[in-house]
Amino acid sequence: MDAILQAREKLLAVDCLKVLKENLTFKELSEEVDMPPGVLNRYINGYVLPKNSRAKSIIEAFIKERMSRILTEESCCERSKVVITSTILSQPFLLELISFRVNELFCDEKPTKVLTIEVDGIPLAVKVADFLGARSIYAKRKQEASLHGHYTSNNDHSHRSVATPLYLPKELLKRNDSVLIVDDVVRGGTAMQLLVSICNQVRCRICGMFSIFMTKRAYEMFSRDFKISYLVQIGDA
Structure with a gap:
């Protein structure tokens, strides 16, 4: 593990304690x-940072005991079938914590x-890519100017009869790329399938899929075909 990632984990552990x-x-803490x-007091007040193994244990314990509850409360998905992620996606601490977990799963x-x-x-993609040392790219629902044209998703493998196509500039994705597909919420999986169709056109490797919230069906x-993970399971709409 490089020194920068170790430092990020130590700082994240302190944030968990705070x-x-x-x-x-x-x-109680x-x-x-x-x-x-006394040790916790020194960590929280910034006098010292935890060593690597202790930092990792703090973060992993926080994820195991608190993460799911915090995400559920912040998204209101316990009280409603509608999952609202704006509060989660606007909190640097939560994005860093989620990215730590994704890094553990897919590095x-x-x-x-x-x-x-x-x-x-x-x-989510920007923060995860930063943690993994990768580049974040995103497909759009509207075709815009591009240097070399676009890959356009197809709906051949979607369970829905109609889906708005997605467009990705061709210069952003190459055959030798290894791609992690991420999204904040996955219910039926249509958007993920469209992103998969773009990767299939490029013939690049899909190394995994991740979402904060996901249905059991998705x-x-x-x-069946990909390494996939999520943090909170939600019900079908």
Whole structure:
């Protein structure tokens, strides 16, 4: 692991502790993360940073115990079938935490491009690509000027009869790329299928798929062919 990534993980671990400390005393926080109160005080107040192994354990514990609950509360998906991600996508801490998890899942696949669809997927793709050391690219629903033309998605494999096509400038994706496809919410999977169709035209490798929220149906559909992961399972619309 390079020094920059190690530093990011240490800072992220401190941010996790700060979020926990908002609702806990140092004694309660000490019991939750199994670390002395004095050590936690020094981390939170910026006197020292945790070592690599301790930083990773703090982040992983936070993800395991708190992540799903926070994302569910911030998206209102417990109270409504509508999943609202604007609050999540506007919080640097949550995006960094999600990107840490994606890096843990897909770094061994060595993606060179992180592909998404406008608009809501862009903040996630940018942060994930930054964490992975890749480049973020996104397809649009409107064809715009391009140096070498566009790849246009096809709907041949979609379960829906009609889907708005997506356009991606040809200069952004090459055959030797390894692509991680991401989005904030995946329900029926139509948008993901359209992005897959673009990758198939390029004949590049799809190394994985990720979404913050995903239905069980979409997961089962894509997991037959791709390495796929999500953070929160949601019901079908």
